[in-house]
Amino acid sequence: MIFRNVILLTFFLFIISCSEKTTYSGLILKDNFKELNFKTKSELTNFFGKPNYIDPIEKNFCYYSEKIIYKNLIKKKIVSRFILVASFDENDDIKSLQKFDLNNQNELKISKDTTQNNLIKKGIIENIFGGIGTQTSLPNTSN
Secondary structure (H helix, E strand, O other), X not given: OHHHHHHHHXXXXXXXXXXXXXXXXXXXXXXXXXXOOOOEHHHHHHHHOOOOEEOOOOOOEEEEEEEEEEOOOOOEEEEEEEEEEEEEOOOOEEEEEEEEEHHHHHHOOOOOOOOOOOOOOOOHHHHHHXXXXXXXXXXXXXX
């Protein structure tokens, strides 16, 4: 009985690992966009729609699209990736348009800098046993 269940489980896992799954992240785009001839923010949003991310500091628009094909539980292949970053001047005209894809992904440098958290410094004992004991409640301001 156990041997039969192991055989069925192995067969089931084999069947699952043979199926191919395609996932999309961000925008679903059909073209590779070799030429992007947008002049204004409205032309860009009319074509791509609402951006995936708006930079809160510089107000840049970021569009992202990625297609991944999973062959099995372990093997995956990124088929396409497209990142578009648009910056604007004060008249909402496009100042610069940067396009990144799989061909130039090695040109991107990811920063290793981190922000220090000086508000909460815990000792080793508090890190280990921090969730044990009574919790202090916040004062209730409503009467």
